Amino acid sequence: MMRRIFITLIILLLLSNLSCQRVSENIPGAAGAKEVTDHKPAYGDTLVEGTIGEPSILIPMLAGDSASHAVAGLIFNGLVKYDKDLTLTGDLAESWDISKDGLVITFHLKKGVKWTDGVEFTAEDVMFGYKTIIDDKTPTAYSEDYKQVKKAEMPDKYTFRVTYEKPFAPALSSWGSLPVLPKHLLAGKDITKSELGRNPVGMGPFKLTKWTPGSEVVLESNPNYFEGKPYINRYVYRVIPDPATMFLELQAGGVDWMGLTPLQYTRQTQSAYFEKNFNKFRYPVFSYTYMGFNLKHPWFKDKRVRQAIAYAVDKDEIVHVVLFGLGKAATGPYVPDTWPYNPNVKRYEYNPEKAKTLLLDAGWKDTDGDGLLDKDGRPFEFTILTNMGNS
Template structure:
């Protein structure tokens, strides 16, 4: 009963004060104590009439708004554990969720999705768009007390372009023609031609030179014990169980209000939801069912706040294009036509999302609404398969005596993807294709299957960047192990369009290249683009300072706080 514990603490303080104060203070404290005691019993009575756990109620009222205060801990749920805590090596969201608290880039996006300074105080871009001069913030410290300087930026740049570094993010830095350290807090980078994503690319995490220089980054202890310049510093990682980071009191933007972030790995969303109800989690992402039906009670409304906004991500079924079954684009088009994607949005997402046909967020300027679409049409899918040499015999789709069958792999803990795969399995069965589903633990899923291209089809999602540049995902030069084009898509025209789009600064001119890119990808269908869903975070209402914005809710996390009277945990320094 965490909230009762808060009142018990206040009550004990009240009783202690009664023994040492004068008569006037005695009466004041006695009144305060009686009020708190009455509140405690009132809350207990409310809890007894509710089927939800009797953990009390933290109502979001003006009376208990409170002032910003340091302290407390937020406990978050994650379906997957991090794989590595060095950003240069990380390629999964679970890892970036942690490293984003520990590291900084030179720039970042603000609440309105505009670039602003992070480790950089300001910058100057030359008229020909070939040079960027960064003026770095002074008095920034690494979390071990070492001063941050321009040498760290230079080291990071060299780390990303080193062919021995197994990173998926070298592309942007390989565009740099010259890198100059002007002084301890000024650098200048030069490009051989205009590169539109240049400024935003410096949002990649800067790494500590003094801890990594001259060492094999793949063997560095920083993979599990990172040191950054960010608002939180690493404390503990129990693989498959939890990761703890504590606030860095010398953070250059100011000490975060919340003292500790505990991220618990819970590979099942139903179990995670039970932990939320039991008071052992403060934050998680809800499923549509949980959002619409299971949290629509007065107890949840009193104890939590829910948020809803379209995510910068999409879910897709990706085909291994090295597999003979998926080499013909007509086959891939047919598979998309055989899937009732609108049924998936309504049945799996409960309408909290929308079908997508391209790799951009539908409510942004970059999304091409005019690409070729594939409405649900099982008979049309059969005709396309027939053109590609497949025949339906005795209810089984066959070619050269081989039945059309394949396995979809997806990650453990994401019921939406599992349920999506089940609907796809049912839809494809109707046209004679036998689909099996395999659900794999996240770390093994990435290491043994995705990174090694050991799959036939994968059900996954991509976070959509703010900048439209997607070279790392779609370029034919990015098909190696640990790189992001793991479906092995290869289209020279797409390669050219992506390069051209990245070299133009004017947004309207850039859009022409990316519109054409989307048209080709829609024709080729290396993915079946499934849906963009609503983000559905739920957070304990004792946390204040959350300010929803176009970019989401996490951008100002260091400003979140819990009023003193509502703090639940005491964190020892």
């Protein structure tokens, strides 16, 4: 059974973002970009991005996969956002004040911003979203940040204030797109059954116009976007689960932009053809792959079992063999050398013997000689769920 664990598990890996874009979509100033003579933007055209995974739901606080967040990120807004330099800046918040002790944040909201159905955005929407995300009935993985808030207030229609029990480092950054919802459409309803999960109403630069399951998600520019109409008229996500097939579509012009696998980046895009016809980029990104345990499952309630699995995975081998060195074994969701990164978090080195010992201590052993660990007559087997295109 230990051998099976080695094959199927991928533990937390920090990745570099690898992407390829046709030269016709030049980005002036980008490394490797071809020379362009006219930098003046113009309205129109469609950008087609390839994605291996299809969104599951487009309400941000309910989404647990990157495909959903990628699409929802073009539809919804938060009070704050990161700019291109990863500096926090205002989004729906015009400005904010932080008390000297860091416990109180007062957001001053932009006025005149409207949801795509024409209703004005106010502090009521932020308060409603906040109360929804901390509700135990809401199946979200992101509630803990908001449960640190001791008190939430609306001094007026365009002001939202939160007070924390104690200093909380990510307090400001947590007020992104997750907790802002249209109260006028969701109040008194079960958010998990709302039609907005597949037909969202947002305030972002794009709005959903078509979702063909297993095929594509089509967005059109929001002409009333409060920061100005986007220059791109349509943004299309084509769902292509197989990266090799997507790569062929890129070469054929079926997609304009895709993330590259390590193999594609290092071995399949070095030709003169690609140098001439595509721009290729590599940059660090807040992205990671991890295995999350269902702590309601009796096996995974035992800390020794979780630790055994961590010891059983050769993470460095995955980085060097599977990712061609384009990644790094990680201990959490933060990129090394950023302010929240803690280099002192305990690391689980590859140690299969220690993994076997921990499982034995937890009662798992091969009692019938079939090569599989078992306990109480049940073999140590479990299912790992992942999105399409990952294996």
